[in-house]
């Protein structure tokens with residue numbers, strides 16, 4: 001794949017260059033200005049798997065954007081931010097064009113705000129669904145009854161390959177390094193077994209203003225609900241966020257756990273993903289809106 005290269009700036013315009021760890025602090029300042037909840041440590045965790053660009057004017061970072069490559073054929077794009085004072089000057093378009101360079105032939109996923117959607121559509125992204133972002137102070141909820149032969153249990157120390165395979169099946173993209181990182185840093189990871197075989201899992205992680213539940217991988221909505229109910233109760237009394245696929249139909253139930261919907265970003269794709277196999281693993285809640 002083509003490495004990220006710095007652009008030569010036209011006179012008077014913003015200069016694009018590859019993002020480095022030194023750009024994390026000004027990038028975090030841009031997200032904080034928008035009241036996005038990411039902490040510096042959240043930026044560092046996502047950047048550890050990323051390639052990115054920043055735009056500078058007079059040596060000041062005014063825009064930032066990242067991409068994550070999952071194997072040779074898949075990628076996500078996120079954390080695309082242009083400082084409010086610099087919008088409408090095609091900096092967003094230039095950042096996206098730079099990030100997409102080298103991803104020809106790849107399937108690329110992103111979650112769009114209303115401001116970003118037109119930009120992404122003009123670059124070939126199409127809507128494939130919506131997320132519902134729920135957050136609030138989690139309340140203890142009744143455990144969800146599981147069918148015979150099914151159980152929830154903590155993830156074991158040697159289960160990383162099984163969780164990576166479930167995530168890859170559910171997301172349709174191989175994200176081994178990310179899942180390893182998340183498993184290592186999650187406060188809790190619970191596995192759903194059917195007939196002693198792992199069929200799903202869910203993580204509770206520190207993120208933003210408190211905790212996030214995600215990813216949630218399960219064979220169906222009822223199993224996803226059982227995994228989420230367990231982690232919501234584990235985190236009762238604490239600020240908790242979950243970004244769930246709207247097609248899951250779990251929104252009303254999530255509201256009843258103290259987590260109202262606060263936003264509905266659009267899931268967009270350039271390229272194609274295989275349709276989930278019936279009874280196979282599905283992704284009910286994402287890792288973050290940036291990573292998918």
Ligand SMILES: CC(C)(COP(=O)(O)OP(=O)(O)OC[C@H]1O[C@@H](n2cnc3c(N)ncnc32)[C@H](O)[C@@H]1OP(=O)(O)O)[C@@H](O)C(=O)NCCC(=O)NCCS
Nearest residue numbers: 080081082087088089090091092093112113115116119122
């Ligand atoms: C989304 C965002 C990154 C766009 O950045 P930007 O630098 O303003 O984008 P551009 O100037 O390249 O404009 C994007 C498109 O909108 C059009 N546009 C920009 N300002 C416009 C305006 N005032 N009226 C109509 N169209 C406008 C441009 O013509 C451009 O179209 P094109 O892609 O076909 O050329 C920026 O609005 C932003 O940071 N928003 C907040 C964070 C966010 O929502 N990020 C997206 C997360 S997925």
